[in-house]
Amino acid sequence: MRKNYLLAxxxxxxxxxxxxxxxxxxxxxxxxxxxxxxxxxxxxxxxVFQTQEDVLILAASGTxxxxxxxxxxxxxxxxxxxxxGGKFGERWGKISESYGLKAHWLNxxxxxxxxxxxxxxxxxxxxxxxxxxxxxxxTSTTAAHPVKELAALTKDKNCLLIVDGITxxxxxDLPMDAWGIDVLVSGSQKAFMLPPxxxxxxxxxKAWKFQETAKCPRFYFxxxxxxxxxxxxxxxxxxxxxxxxxxxxxxxxxxxxxxxxVFARHDRLARAARAASAALGLKLLAPDAPSNAATGVFVxxxxxxxxxxxxLRDTMGIxxxxxxxxxxxxxxxxxxxxxxDTFDIIIAIAAIEMALVKAGHKLELGKGVAAxxxxxxxxxx
Amino acid sequence: MRKNYLLAxxxxxxxxxxxxxxxxxxxxxxxxxxxxxxxxxxxxxxxVFQTQEDVLILAASGTxxxxxxxxxxxxxxxxxxxxxGGKFGERWGKISESYGLKAHWLNxxxxxxxxxxxxxxxxxxxxxxxxxxxxxxxTSTTAAHPVKELAALTKDKNCLLIVDGITxxxxxDLPMDAWGIDVLVSGSQKAFMLPPxxxxxxxxxKAWKFQETAKCPRFYFxxxxxxxxxxxxxxxxxxxxxxxxxxxxxxxxxxxxxxxxVFARHDRLARAARAASAALGLKLLAPDAPSNAATGVFVxxxxxxxxxxxxLRDTMGIxxxxxxxxxxxxxxxxxxxxxxDTFDIIIAIAAIEMALVKAGHKLELGKGVAAxxxxxxxxxx
Numbered sequence: 100m101r102k103n104y105l106l107a108x109x110x111x112x113x114x115x116x117x118x119x120x121x122x123x124x125x126x127x128x129x130x131x132x133x134x135x136x137x138x139x140x141x142x143x144x145x146x147v148f149q150t151q152e153d154v155l156i157l158a159a160s161g162t163x164x165x166x167x168x169x170x171x172x173x174x175x176x177x178x179x180x181x182x183x184g185g186k187f188g189e190r191w192g193k194i195s196e197s198y199g200l201k202a203h204w205l206n207x208x209x210x211x212x213x214x215x216x217x218x219x220x221x222x223x224x225x226x227x228x229x230x231x232x233x234x235x236x237x238t239s240t241t242a243a244h245p246v247k248e249l250a251a252l253t254k255d256k257n258c259l260l261i262v263d264g265i266t267x268x269x270x271x272d273l274p275m276d277a278w279g280i281d282v283l284v285s286g287s288q289k290a291f292m293l294p295p296x297x298x299x300x301x302x303x304x305k306a307w308k309f310q311e312t313a314k315c316p317r318f319y320f321x322x323x324x325x326x327x328x329x330x331x332x333x334x335x336x337x338x339x340x341x342x343x344x345x346x347x348x349x350x351x352x353x354x355x356x357x358x359x360x361v362f363a364r365h366d367r368l369a370r371a372a373r374a375a376s377a378a379l380g381l382k383l384l385a386p387d388a389p390s391n392a393a394t395g396v397f398v399x400x401x402x403x404x405x406x407x408x409x410x411l412r413d414t415m416g417i418x419x420x421x422x423x424x425x426x427x428x429x430x431x432x433x434x435x436x437x438x439x440d441t442f443d444i445i446i447a448i449a450a451i452e453m454a455l456v457k458a459g460h461k462l463e464l465g466k467g468v469a470a471x472x473x474x475x476x477x478x479x480x
Numbered sequence: 481m482r483k484n485y486l487l488a489x490x491x492x493x494x495x496x497x498x499x500x501x502x503x504x505x506x507x508x509x510x511x512x513x514x515x516x517x518x519x520x521x522x523x524x525x526x527x528v529f530q531t532q533e534d535v536l537i538l539a540a541s542g543t544x545x546x547x548x549x550x551x552x553x554x555x556x557x558x559x560x561x562x563x564x565g566g567k568f569g570e571r572w573g574k575i576s577e578s579y580g581l582k583a584h585w586l587n588x589x590x591x592x593x594x595x596x597x598x599x600x601x602x603x604x605x606x607x608x609x610x611x612x613x614x615x616x617x618x619t620s621t622t623a624a625h626p627v628k629e630l631a632a633l634t635k636d637k638n639c640l641l642i643v644d645g646i647t648x649x650x651x652x653d654l655p656m657d658a659w660g661i662d663v664l665v666s667g668s669q670k671a672f673m674l675p676p677x678x679x680x681x682x683x684x685x686k687a688w689k690f691q692e693t694a695k696c697p698r699f700y701f702x703x704x705x706x707x708x709x710x711x712x713x714x715x716x717x718x719x720x721x722x723x724x725x726x727x728x729x730x731x732x733x734x735x736x737x738x739x740x741x742v743f744a745r746h747d748r749l750a751r752a753a754r755a756a757s758a759a760l761g762l763k764l765l766a767p768d769a770p771s772n773a774a775t776g777v778f779v780x781x782x783x784x785x786x787x788x789x790x791x792l793r794d795t796m797g798i799x800x801x802x803x804x805x806x807x808x809x810x811x812x813x814x815x816x817x818x819x820x821d822t823f824d825i826i827i828a829i830a831a832i833e834m835a836l837v838k839a840g841h842k843l844e845l846g847k848g849v850a851a852x853x854x855x856x857x858x859x860x861x
Contacts, residue, residue: 105506110721113506121722122503125486125494125675127799158541158677159700160717166700197699288718294506296539296677296720316697318578319540319547336541337669339677339720340491341502418508 103416106447108238108266108393110288110295111437113345114352117293121345128340134332136347141329143350144299147291147358148283149274154301155325158339161265161286164298166194167320168261168282172230172306174314175199179230180221182213186239186423187263191232198315203228209240209426210395212388215248222252229309230259235267239423241395241432242385243267250279259306265289266392268299269353270365270436281306287342289392290361292349292438296342365391367478368435368444371471375448376433378470379455379462384430393420393434402458404428410454417450441475484797487828489619489647489774491669491676492818494726495733498674502726509721515713517728522710524731525680528672528739529664530655535682536706539720542646542667545679547575548701549642549663553611553687555695556580560611561602563594567620567804568644572613579696584609590621590807591776593769596629603633610690611640616648620804622776622813623766624648631660640687646670647773649680650734651746651817662687668723670773671742673730673819677723746772748859749816749825752852756829757814759851760836760843765811774801774815783839785809791835798831822856 105112126133137156144154157163173179177200181192184207195202203221207213213233222228231253233244246262253260259281267273268283269290275283280303287297302310302322310323324335353361369391376383376396384395398404405428408421422430433447448467455462486493507514518537525535538544554560558581562573565588576583584602588594594614603609612634616627627643634641640662648654649664650671656664661684668678683691683703691704705716734742750772757764757777765776779785786809789802803811814828829848836843 103505103507105508107508109718110506110508113722118503118505121675122499124484124499125491125669126484127486127488127491127801128676129801130793130799158539158544160539160719162717163539163700194699198697286718288506288721294502294720294722295509295718296723316579318575319544320700336543337490337667337676338541339675339723340669341494341675342677342720412511418511420508420510 101416103418104443104446105418106434106439106443107418107420108432108434108436109286111292111434112439113294114292114349114438116352117345117348120348121341123344126340128333128338133340136344138332140343140347140350143347143354147269147350147353148301150276150283150301152276152301152303153326153329154299155322155329156334156338156343157298157300157320157325158296158336159298160295161284161298162190163320164284164286164300165190165263167300167322168284169194169198169200170315170317170320171322172259172282172309172313173198173200174312176201178203178225178228179232180205180218180228182207182218182231182233182244184211184213184240184242184244185209185234185237187234187237191263195232210242210385212242212244215245215252218249219252222256222258228258230261232261234263235273236270236390236392238266238393239426240385241390241393242388243390244388246273246280247278253281254279259309266390266436269361271391272362275301287346290436291346292352293342293345296339297346364440364478365436367474368439369394371444371474372433372435372448374474375467375471379452379467392436393432395430395432397430399455399460402455402460404430407431407454407458410457411450415450415454417447419447441478444471444475482797484799485824485827486799487815487820487824488799488801489813489815489817490667492673492815493820494675495673495730495819497733498726498729501729502722504725507721509714509719514721517725519713521724521728521731524728524735528650528731528734529682531657531664531682533657533682533684534707534710535680536703536710537715537719537724538679538681538701538706539677539717540679541676542665542679543571544701545665545667545681546571546644548681548703549665550575550579550581551696551698551701552703553640553663553690553694554579554581555693557582559584559606559609560613561586561599561609563588563599563612563614563625565592565594565621565623565625566590566615566618568615568618568646572644576613591623591766593623593625596626596633599630600633603637603639609639611642613642615644616654617651617771617773619647619774620807621766622771622774623769624771625769627654627661628659634662635660640690647771647817650742652743652772656682660684668727671817672727673733674723674726677720678727745821745859746817748855749820750775752825752855753814753816753829755855756848756852760833760848773817774813776811776813778811780836780841783836783841785811788812788835788839791838792831796831796835798828800828822859825852825856
């Protein structure tokens with residue numbers, strides 16, 4: 100007997116009520132019964148995206164919504180700035196180049212946030228740039244980019260601010276309309292507390308203008324067609340019915356908790372994870388601009404990161420994420436987004452402490468847990 | 481209290497064991513635990529596709545796999561023959577043209593199968609044609625195209641036979657390797673007895689050769705990248721974990737029943753539906769080449785098809801499909817694919833009889849049911 104705990108930055112744990120909703124007998128998607136569910140879900144999504152615009156629901160991974168954004172808004176030869184501060188920033192660039200866009204790569208050290216001044220310089224030097232592509236939360240480095248400041252730079256230009264909010268929407272405050280974000284994309288398996296399989300995209304009026312002249316080829320990811328279908332409470336192609344039924348449940352939970360309370364919970368959990376890391380002497384990967392989605396820490400010298408992740412998962416039942424690409428084996432990522440609360444953090448920190456001790460690292464058991472508790476207790480009256 | 485029955489050509493009913501498998505707590509996709517499930521699932525898929533080739537698993541509706549096929553195998557300007565005998569045949573053409581291919585449209589009357597001689601003529605007249613795009617089962621018309629004969633036409637040419645098997649794979653015999661089908665695509669919500677959200681594609685060695693030189697832009701649907709990942713028991717982007725876990729359960733059921741027995745069951749159910757229709761004087765939409773996936777019948781004169789579908793669904797709890805495009809309101813489609821057996825057909829026929837009587841149509845109650853029973857009884861020792 101071993102209990103398993105999922106604390107990776109996606110997929111995240113799925114609430115029992117959503118699991119049970121999805122386990123109900125299948126229904127057809129072209130029925131008033133499903134249309135009603137779809138309509139309610141689409142409305143609830145707008146609330147979480149903090150927008151009056153439509154939020155398109157796509158049958159795809161998050162990357163599908165990223166690609167959809169590029170092909171629906173641009174033409175080959177169009178210039179964009181790619182904020183490349185991690186694996187997902189790089190992905191924006193790869194997608195853009197796959198479709199013949201000209202990418203200005205703005206490389207940012209992994210773990211750092213982009214400096215808006217650098218973006219401004221690039222924008223000034225390249226007046227034809229029609230888009231700035233960035234992550235609100237770069238999952239691979241656990242850093243958060245300054246979206247609000249970037250939005251101010253593109254606002255009065257013929258240039259869109261395009262934000263991958265896959266591990267940000269529903270995690271921390273990212274008011275799309277208020278800040279002037281032009282495209283915000285996300286995915287089901289993050290703060291939406293669902294299995295993977297749904298991607299979301301919302302476009303500002305300014306972005307929809309770009310759509311009218313964009314010439315990249317597209318068929319499956321056709322945002323105009325999806326918007327038209329959305330108004331009829333359906334999708335262009337067969338939607339993942341069960342995931343959408345689960346999404347309604349999860350979105351209801353978010354609404355009931357209150358969006359600001361959800362953000363506050365994530366903030367508390369993230370601060371607890373950071374405080375615990377500091378107490379244990381684990382160096383943060385993104386100390387200056389940490390995302391509230393996950394906390395990345397360097398594995399101590401003398402400990403093999405890959406083995407640590409395996410030990411935690413296979414022996415202790417705790418699934419955390421390691422590092423990607425050049426950070427492989429060097430970091431641990433403790434996720435705290437979605438259906439996660441106080442005792443998930445306690446579990447994660449306690450497990451890391453014990454696994455480090457087992458790996459021969461010297462530390463005082465309980466020190467990280469205590470540091471986390473001091474912050475987590477704020478959540479209780 | 482009203483019990484509901486889903487008898488539409490997708491989504492189809494999901495077996496309880498698959499629903500429960502999908503309702504288990506979420507697991508991470510980059511773990512040995514998921515890799516093992518993925519590997520087993522990919523092997524089982526090959527069995528149902530009757531191929532030694534890899535079957536790619538995509539997070540998308542079936543249309544995504546159709547688009548993926550075009551963009552991975554062709555370049556703008558390439559010529560293809562589109563067998564346009566219904567809504568999904570038309571879709572092959574629309575996708576092709578969206579990516580700048582030159583489509584030779586071979587229009588076929590809705591409800592008819594394409595005549596291989598017509599395809600041969602077009603192939604002879606257009607020696608540069610590099611693909612024939614067809615449905616094994618055209619869901620919108622319930623007709624089946626002669627895939628085996630078409631495969632013989634393309635076999636020795638620099639031309640691929642590309643088959644949409646979305647409502648065919650796992651329904652009737654479609655041995656990909658034995659017949660020389662070059663691309664076979666399908667989707668989870670049909671004979672695979674799952675919710676929508678997964679698409680499948682398998683390519684012959686000849687098709688993979690085309691992939692090497694194809695220049696259509698692509699990123700999300702990158703078959704080469706997916707094949708590479710498949711060999712590592714994973715996907716390029718986050719897979720719909722729960723759907724894949726459900727897929728394994730459903731594929732195990734298919735294997736246990738035996739593929740040929742599954743085909744025989746579908747054949748028996750289809751013949752029963754057709755016999756019942758004949759007994760009730762309901763004209764078949766595709767009498768010459770009926771698909772075993774669904775039986776389309778014309779609604780009798782004097783009965784409004786749209787109202788009939790609504791009555792069946794909203795009053796009787798029986799979800800059947802009506803017609804699409806110019807057949808809207810004119811036909812009923814009784815689906816008999818996937819997790820469907822004897823008494824589902826009895827229910828469908830009995831309900832149609834009663835709904836037609838309620839609509840003022842004169843018929844002898846039970847006559848269709850009896851005709852169906854005479855065939856369905858074959859299934860019992």
